[in-house]
Amino acid sequence: MVYGVTGSGKSTLxxxxxxxxxxxxxxxxxLTWRPGWVPVPGDEQRKIISEICAGESWILxxxxxKWLDIVNERVELIIGLDYPRWLSLSRLVRRTIGNVLLRTPTCNGNTETVATAVADDSIVRWHFRSFARKRQRLREWAADPQGPPVLVFSHPRQVERWLAAQRPGPVRG
Structure with a gap:
């Protein structure tokens, strides 16, 4: 699983x-948004993620x-993007503006608009609401010797160097 704050580059990695x-x-x-930005109910999300995590292999x-407990039972490696707020926020704002201007479809064909970009539940506001919690969670996982291995990267250059050092085939910590 790739984990990090909103805008850190999880999907790209x-x-x-x-x-x-x-x-x-x-x-x-x-898995979490239907067309029209309709959220998938939490119990349905848990069912879907349970089916995925029951599979032999996957990269989230x-x-x-809502369902990290399910993932954490099966995950073999967590790659944590623990970037400074200025970096993740600047990426997020740049991406959001680009998506609004270009009408780029995101999940399930949804598109961001000026209205969604400034709404109370906008992704930029979500960044501010969730930043500290996600960062703390990542750091707790990394400090837990009982949990799965966690690779924590504090800058994209670290990720690039790590990727360059990996051999072809399944990535291991």
């Missing part, structure tokens, strides 16, 4: 890992608190 390893990627936002581009 997960896709890169999937291409390098041949493991199937799972775009989590596709995130873990939502």
């Amino acid at each position: 997960a896709q890169e890992l999937a291409e390098r390893t041949g493991l199937p990627p799972v775009a989590v936002d596709e 581009d995130h873990g939502y608190g």
Whole structure:
């Protein structure tokens, strides 16, 4: 599982890992949002993620608190993107503006608009509401010797160096 704050590049890294390893990627936002930005109910999300995690192999581009317990029972490696707020926020704002201007479809064909970008539940506001909690969770996992291995990266250059050092095939910590 690739884990990090909103805007840190989780989906991009997960896709890169999937291409390098041949493991199937799972775009989590596709599981949690229906067309029209309608949220998938929590119990349905848990059912879907349980089925995915019961599979032999997968790469998740995130873990939502509603079902992290399911993922953490099966995950073999957590790659943590613990980037500074200025970096993740600047990436997120740049991506959001681009998506609004270009009408780029995101999950399940949904598109961001000016209205969704400034709404109370916008992804940029979510960044501010969730940043500290996600960062703390990642650091707790990394400090827990009983949990799965956690690779924590504090800058994209660290990720690039780590990826360059990996041999073809399944990525291991």
